[in-house]
Amino acid sequence: MANATLNQKSSFNSKGELQLPVSEFRSWISKEPKARFPPENGRYHLYVSYACPWAHRTLIVRALKGLESVVPVTVVHPVLNSAETWRFAAGCDDIQGENMRSDPLHPNFRHIRELYRLAEPGYIGRCSVPVLWDSGEETVVSNESSEIIRMLNREFGEFVNAEGDEIDLYPEELRPQIDQVNDWIKAGMAKTQAAYSTAVKMLFECLDRVEEHLTSTPGPYYFGSSVTEVDVRLYVTIIRFDTVYGHLFKANMKTIRHDYPHIHKWLRNLYWNHEAFRKTTNFEHIKKGYYRSMTFLNPEAIVPEGPIPDILPLTC
Ligand SMILES: N[C@@H](CCC(=O)N[C@@H](CS)C(=O)NCC(=O)O)C(=O)O
Structure with missing residues (x-):
């Protein structure tokens, strides 16, 4: 099953097959005593793009568990410039979206790259989203969505809402x-x-x-x-x-x-x-994100009009 990474430059092997890079920040939020990153209200921040399927996973789980106010989110501009990395919204953007804004924790930052470099001075690796940021230590806890969703599912017990408490995504x-x-x-x-x-x-x-x-x-x-x-x-x-x-x-x-x-x-x-699925699905960001970022596949960056509608009604 394909999950297509939104990248300007993906890596391919000699047969032309996609090679997925390994995420570099792999710490865990844990409720174990003395954990370096214990669950706390407001301490962690998610940086995501609505266009990115991996980031989308984290948004859905955060919403399903009712953690919206516990783990705030900032959404980047959906068009990826690989040289500069994902950028934060600016006042004059032609694309809008909920939580799309400048970085509330580092108002002078323009790009996601700056977060990575704050976490690790001189960092030259991939600056992908999602990023789970710790505002306590000013560092990246994790940039691996499959692990972030497990943390959100399991480690925030005391902060999840009643509905979220009923849900265990990995029973x-x-x-x-x-x-x-x-x-x-x-x-x-x-x-x-x-x-x-x-x-x-x-x-x-x-x-x-x-x-x-x-x-x-x-x-x-x-x-x-x-x-x-x-x-x-x-x-x-x-x-x-x-x-x-x-x-x-x-x-x-x-x-x-x-x-x-x-x-x-x-x-x-x-x-x-x-709601957790619908509210976190932004078709404008998805379409403009892919069609305008992946100019090696779509050099004119034209965004198709269809399909119309983006998703059909429940009964059709
Ligand atoms: N393994 C990562 C992959 C994340 C990923 O590839 N994100 C893409 C967007 S869909 C990205 O940020 N690419 C930017 C880049 O590689 O410069 C995860 O699952 O969290």
């Missing part, structure tokens, strides 16, 4: 199945015809598997009656599918809305019936 009894699905939700993108043909076929085989699975479960979630990490991780890819991946990455063997009725129903249920 003990489902862990083997969740790990198995996570294993094949991998990034895909290619630079040669052969690598593309292999990747695109694999991608649609994965979608076929998801469709088949959803045909045989009562739903409305991937594993039945409770939302899990798998719903979050699949959602951020599938919501971008018809609007971006099908066109920009030529993943056009089928569309979600026309060819996968069970995935389509599962997707629309999450979007229309759950």
Whole structure:
């Protein structure tokens, strides 16, 4: 299953297959006694882009757990300039969005790169989002979404709201199945015809598997009656599918809305019936983010008008 990273310059191996870099900041917020980063109200800050699927995961989990006021968020401008890295909003931007603003913690910062360099002077690695920032130590706790969502799910017990408390996205009894699905939700993108043909076929085989699975479960979630990490991780890819991946990455063997009725129903249920999914999905940022940033795939930076609507209603 493809999750396409929003990068100006992705790394490819000699066969033209995408190579995903490893995230460099991997500390944990933990409620263990004496933890370096204990859960605290207002201490941590999330820096995200609505365009980025990995950052989107963290926004959904933060909302599902009711942690919006505990872990504030700043949304960057959706168009990535790889030389300068993600930039904070400026007053004159033509694109708006909730929580899109200048950095409230470092008002003189213009780019995400400055956070990384404050955390590690001389840092020359990748300056990706999401960033989970610790305003206590002025450092990056983590820039790995799969780990940030586990921290938000598990470590903020005393701060989550009543609804969030009912939700465990990684419950003990489902862990083997969740790990198995996570294993094949991998990034895909290619630079040669052969690598593309292999990747695109694999991608649609994965979608076929998801469709088949959803045909045989009562739903409305991937594993039945409770939302899990798998719903979050699949959602951020599938919501971008018809609007971006099908066109920009030529993943056009089928569309979600026309060819996968069970995935389509599962997707629309999450979007229309759950604020945590709907509120964190900003189609303008997603489309402008991908089509204007990935100019090596879309040199004129033209943003397509369709599909219209971005997502179909619940009943159609
Ligand atoms: N492994 C990271 C990947 C995050 C990632 O690749 N983010 C992209 C946007 S979708 C990014 O910030 N790219 C900027 C860059 O590489 O310069 C995670 O899951 O958190």
